[in-house]
Amino acid sequence: MKNKIDSLKLTTANPGKLIQNLFDKIDHKKIRSWEYDSDELLSHKGGQYIDHFYFKYSIDQKKGVLIFDLYSDGDKFAESKAIQLLERMLKEHFGDDSDII
Secondary structure, three states, X not given: OOEEEEEEEEEEOOHHHHHHHHHHHHHOOOOOOEEEOOOOXXXXXXXXXXXXXXXXXXXXXXXXXXXXXXXXXXOHHHHHHHHHHHHHHHHHHHOOOEEEO
C-alpha cells in the first residue's frame, strides 16, 4: 500500500486541458519516460522507480490549480527523486503554459 507523502501544485489557465495534453503526449510518445494507468495514476517508467511511487492528480478549476499528490511505498531513493522528476517534465513540456507554486 502506498501512502500520500507530498504534493506538487501548478497554476495554469485550464488545468483540465493541461492534464489531457499530458496524457496525449504520453499516448503519442512525445513523453516517453512517464506512463499512466486506467485510473489515470501517473508514474515514471525508470527501472529504479517502477512500483515505488505514483502521482494522483486533482483539479481546482476555479483557482486554475492542478495538484499532483505523491504516493509512495516508502522507498527513500524513489521518494527523493519523484517530485523533481515530475517538475522537470512539466517544465519541459508545459513551462510556457504553467507555473509551479
